[in-house]
Structures are given as C-alpha cells and as structure tokens.
Amino acid sequence: MIVAMIDGYTDEPAGLGVPPYLGIYPRYAYGAIKKARKDAQIFYLTIDDLRFTFEGEQGIKTKNKTPNVLKAGEILSKAELIVYIGGLHTPGKYLSAVPSQVDEVARFLNRFNGVKILGGPAFMGSAHQGGVRINSRELMLANQIFDYVVYGDLEAFLYDFLTDPKDADPFRFRSYHELRDYALLGAGVVKQHPDYPKFVIVEIETQRGCPKAVGIGGCIFCTEPVRYKKVEDRPIKDIVEEIGVLYKLGVGHFRVGRQSCIFSYMAKPNGRVPIPNPGAIEKLFRGIREVAPGLKTLHVDNANPAVIANYPEESIRIAKTLIEYGTPGNVVAFGLENADPKVAKKNNLNATAEETYEAVK
Template sequence: MIVAIVDGYTDEPAGLGVPPYLGIYPRYAYGAIKKAQKGARIFYITIDDLRATFVGERGIATKNKTPNFSKTQKILEKAGLIVYIGGLHTPGKYLSAVPSQVEEIAKFIKNYKAEKVLGGPAFMGSAHMGGTKVTSKELRMAHSVFDYVVYGDLEAFLFDYLTNPRDADPLRFRSYTELRDYAVLGAEVVRQFPGYPNKVIVEIETQRGCPKAMGIGGCSFCTEPVRYRTVEDREVEDVVVEVKALYDLGVRHFRVGRQSCIFSYRSTPNGRVPIPNPEAVERLFRGIRSVTPDVKTLHVDNANPAVIANYPEESTTIAKTLIKYGTPGNVVAFGLESADPKVAKLNNLNATAEETYEAVKILNEIGGRRGPNGMPWLLPGINIIFGLPGETKKSYEATFQFLKRLLDDGLMVRRINIRQVVVFPGTPLWNMRNKVKTEKHKRLIHHYKYKIRHEIDLPMLKRVVPTGTILREVLAEVHENGLTFGRQLGSYPLIVGVPKKMELGRFYDILIVDHGFRSITGIPIPVNVNTENPKILEMLPAIGKKTVPKILYHRPFSSEDDFFKVVGEEKRKLLRGLITS
C-alpha cells in the first residue's frame, strides 16, 4: 500500500503544525499506518510541494498553469490512500509557510483515484483571518471530495481503516494508551520533513481538553473543549519515549506545546482554577531531559494565568522547573483576551486582569534574566481577542490600560497577540454570533491595535531585546524587498530583519541594532570590515555614517589593529567580538 500524507498545516488553540513546526497529526497518522501495515510505503508531502507541482510556484494555487510531472505527482498517482491534514482555528501570521484550506487541496487531489481521508481540525472549518464566521461551506466541500471526513482522532480511524475497514469509525477517539505505539512509530516521518534534521521543531502533546472548561465551561470562542469533552493527561513515560524516538532521529528542537495549560499538567480539578502539580511537571521535564542531553530548544506554550496567580508557590516551582530543564527564549502564552470584567463574564473567560498581572509578575521575577541565546529565559506572552460580545469602547481602553500598567511597572511581555474573534459552529459563541463586534467596532479595533503596537509593543520590544543584544542561531527563512527575515527556533520567536540578502536555511548570530513594532533589525556578526556593505558597517556600534567612508577608503585591512588605527582605538572595546577582517 502506498499512502500519501499531505500536510496542509494546522494551528489550534492548543497545538501548532506550521513549518518549521511539525505538528502531532502527521506523526500520529504515520505511526498508526505503520502499526496497521508494517510494509506500507508512506510519503509525507506538504501543501507547498503540491503548490510547486501544480502551480509551479509557492503560494496560492491558480488553475491557469500546466502541472509539472514530478515526484509529488507520481506519489499521488500511485497512492491507494491520500490523507490530508489541515485546519486553522487560531490563524496567525506565518513567516515562510501558508496554511491551506479544503478548497485549495480539493483542486489538487480530487481527480486521483486513491481513497481520500480528511483529518485534523479542518472538519470544524478553518479561519484564515480573524473577524470571520466559519460556515459549513468548507465541510460540505470536504464531504464532496473526501471519502472520509474524520471527526474523531485521525490516527484511530487510520488504524481501523487499514486493519478492519468495515468497522472504521470517523467519530472514534483513541486513548493515550492506544496512542503510545502510534506516537513512537510516527516519529520516523520527521525524516521526510523539509527542514529535517536541524530546521524542524516538533510539537509534543501532554494533555487534551481544558481543565478550566471542565470546572466552569469553556471560553465562548474556544474549540478545544468542543472537540475534547474531558481532560486527559498523557503519562510522563509515554511523552519521554516519543521524545527519545525523535531525538534519536536527530531532532534537537522541541516544544511541549500541545496542551491548554502546562501549569495544569496532571493537576487536580478544582472548579474554575485547577490545583497545579509541580511534582508531575518536574517528572515530565526531568524525563525529557534525561533522553535529550544535547537538546537545543525545549520550550512550552499556553498557560492559564489564573492558575499561576492563585497558586503562586506551586507555580513558582513549575516555572523554575521549566527554566532548569528548558532552554532560554521560552514563552508561556496567557489567554487574558479582555481586561473588561463584563466581557470576561459574558464570554466565560479564564482569568481576570488582576490575576494575569500577578502571573506576569511571577514569571518576570523567575524568568526575566537573559540566557545564552540572547533572550530572557522565560517570559509571558499575552493573548488579546477583539470583537467579543459585550465589548464597548471602555473594554478596549481597559485592555490598553492593563497593558500600559505592565509597561509602566517595568515588566516584560515577550509578545502581545491581538486577534479578532472567529466564530466556530459548536462553540458557545455560535449562539451569540449576532453580538460579535468585529464589524461594528472595526474602527475602534483598528485604533486600539495601532495604539497597542505603537505605545506598548515598541517600548516593550526595546526592553526585551535592547540594542546591542546578540541573538544566537537565527535561522534565515525568507527574502523580501532586499531584506532577509529570520528567527530562532522556539516558542513565539522574534522576527529579525537583516538589511541585506543572506543565504537562506543557515543559522546566524545577529546583533540587534534597531526596533520595529513587532520585529527587530539586526546585522549578522562577526562583520567582515573588508568585504561588508556600507549599510551594515554603518549599523555597527560606534561606527555610523561618518566613519564608513574612512573604512571604505582604507580597506583592505590586514588586521584588527590596522582597522582600529583608522577608526579610532577608543572603538575597540565597543566592537569586541563583533568584527573580523
């Protein structure tokens, strides 16, 4: 049997699978197929491979181009089964990958004879931008193209389909016990990931469902408790054995990000705010580090600030564990969504502004110092959603004032993510969809976004990565308008723009020289003073416009001493380690 797994990429409230991230779905699917049919030949291809094949370029598909015969096309022709994975529930901005949707994949695969399966969160629809209502159109189209639309767990369905097709149930969920083998066997698919081995970060699952939702119900907009009605925590041993399999294959970047709250791992249910379990988190990360001695990235993702604020002692221990076993540049994303208590109540949000403030403070105290890769060890991120029912002008102002208070009090927040609410069928928000304010408050939303970007983000970025910071191992990913954009591998990495074209796919150490609203400008170091262009030379500390002509006139320099004779001996200290000749 030949199987093609087509990754259209996924982004959900708890889980990411957009390159350089390899998400859980392709890995589990691969493992389930391997377990069911040892001899199956499984090819992992991405939506970008299909775009390149059928459109001749990366980007949005157009019908007008003649398809190229390629390896991808041959795989699809010979495949007995095509498994498409997709779904965007929390759309963001992606640096070098564009997630797909059913409409696009349908054009590419509909004429192939293979049986077709759709898996991942796509069955609930996808939102490619905030401020939209997801309709059943995508689902209707999915049913017309795919033989099976999987509403339960893709891996469970695939295993059943390949071992006992008659009983294969697209609604079936698997347990973590069943997942054990799929997860380990599925690690192997990483070999086919375009960034393998050193430009891939794998998303690791520890929990499904939302502990807060179990206590008082989910947040109005969230799909996590709609998909998973109960909370299940994965065994430490199962996570460790999967991580080991990936590490043994050469993976060095991990994000333990597939959970709604890492501080609630194996917590005790307790109404709105579960009681955290620091011992379990310690066992988890100690176990992971015991099998990943040379890990380069070990980060996490979401946390409920209410847990941290209400259990500061336990949470302090957990934060210290994340630092002890993890790597710097780690970010815990807090879902505040709105600082207006009325909006919070109406939408059943998880934490108050005061709780979020306390949680930010605790993380700053523990994680604020800078690590060897140039970033603070562990910082909070804040998620804001605009357009929720109940919002008034005062709500936007309250959220702005909350963020301003963090700034004025000298606290650090790694990033503020502002989304416009998306209405998914099945969520509590669906019943309030007529009260969604994205259209009505369009101008207000635009105004406050602008205000936050200018008055909060910019000074905050300057605090988090001041000029002169050196960010280590920044991966160059795209060229745009003569610039190169890159980022470190990790959770919510900063986007760095370098004012020249650099070879893509390579890692660079970058000296930060300037700040934008959400990204920073840097130059790769060490700077070769004999060959580097004037624009970059000018950005070196203590050089500037006036000194550059002197450098250009006198080069080549035979040594650093020769260079400092020309630019001035007093600059030597400031440029130590930053130049070469």
C-alpha cells in the same frame, strides 16, 4: 501499499503544526498506518509540494518543499490512500508558510483515484484570519471531495480502516494507551519534513481537553473543550519515550505545546482553577533532559494565568522547573483576550485582568 500524506498545516488553541513546526497529526497518522500495515510506503508531502507541482513556484507558498516534491504527482497517481491533514482555529501571520484551505487541496486532488481521507481540525471548518466567523462551506466541500471525513482521531480511524474497514468509525477517539505505539512508530516521518534535521521543531502532546472548562465551561470561542469533553493527561513515560526516539533520529528542537495549560498538567480538578502538580511537571522535564541531553530547544506554550495567581507557591516551583530544564527564549503564553469585566464574563474567559497582572508579577 502506497500512501500519500498531505500536510496542509494546523493551528489550534492547544497545538501548532505550521512549519517549522511538525504537528502531532502527521506523526500519529504515520504511526497508525505503520502499525496496521508494516509494508506500507508512506510519502509525506506538504501543501507546498502540491502547489509547486501543479501551479509552479510561488515564493513563500512553496517554500516548504519535502524531499518528495519532484515525484509528488507520481506518488499521488499511484497512491491507494490519500490522507489530507489541515485546519486552522487560531489563525496567525506565519513568517515561513501559508496554510491551505480545503477548496485549494480539493482542486489538486480531484484528479486522483486513491481513497481520500480528511483529518485534523478541518472537519470543524477553518478561520483564515482573526475576527472572521468560521462557516460550514469547507465541510460541505470536504464531503464532496473526500471519501471519509474524520471527526474523531485520525490515527484511530486509519488503524481501524486498514485492519477492519467495515468497523472503522470516523467518530472514534483513541486513548493515550492506544496512542503510545502510534507516537513511537510515527516519529520516523520527521525525516521527510522540509526542515529536517536542523530546523524542524516537533510539537509534543501532554494533555487534551481544558481543565478550567471541566469546572465552569470553556471560553466560548475555543474549540478545545468542544472537541474534547474531558481532560486527559498523557503519561510522563510515554512523552519522554517519544522525545527519546525523536532525539535519536536527529531532532534537537521540541515544543511541549499540545495542551491548554502547561501549569495544569497532572493537576487536581478544583472548579474554575485546578490545583497544580509541580512534582509531575518536574519529573516530566527532567525525564526529557535525560533522554535528550544535547537538545537545542525545549519550549512550552499556553498557561492559564488564573492558576498561577491563585497558587503562587506551586506555580513558582513550576516556573523554576521550566527555567532549569528549558532553553533560552522560552515563553509561557497567557493570552489575556480582554480586560473589560463585562466582555470577559460574556466570553467566559480563563482569567481576570487582575489575575493576569498578578501572574505576570
């Protein structure tokens, strides 16, 4: 069985998959297919490969070509299954990549006969620049081009579709127990990434959902609590094991960025501000260093400043852990969207300006 997996790149409030970052979706999808069909030949392609193949060289838009680029047309012609991954909910200005839109990939794929599946956050629509409302046009087009649009977890649907297609549910979400095998088997796709092995940065998942949203609801513009109604913490053992496999494959750059707040990993629910668990975070990062002693980059992403401001002692312990086990250039992103109390209240923001200032101190 030949499978073509197209990475159109993803950017969400709690997760990044734009080169040089390799996001979670291609890895998990690759692993689910491998678990369901060991004989499957899975070719990872980027949207840049398709642009180059069908429209020629386009500078930054075709910078991220995979080793498969020169046979991309042949792969797509022979593929029984074509999986497209995309969607932007926190669009940025990217220095080395141009994420795709559904209408663009539809233009490339409408000539091929394989079963077409859309996964990733694109099912909710995409915003390709800040300040622009997401509309449903992409979703309408997706339903015309793709045989299946996955609203739940892509990896769960792919496994079900390849083992028992009659019962495959595009709305099903997997558990972290189910994810374990997909994540380990999916690590191998990194070898086909354009920046492998020296420059690829692998995005690592620790949590899904928003701890603050469980208490008082999420920020009104954020998709994380909309898509994931409850908070789930991924087991430390599973995270460490996945990084160990990736490290053995030659990956040296990691970002523990797939969570809404790294300071809230394994935290105790407590209304608006969960109580941090510095012991769990220390155990996680110590474990990462044990399985990847020679890594070159270990960074994190988001943190809720309200957690730091309200629990300074626990947060200082966590900060010391990130300093001890992380690498230079590590930044905890606070994201104070607005300091106006009226605007903050209307948007149900994570933290006040005062809390953010206290967290910075």
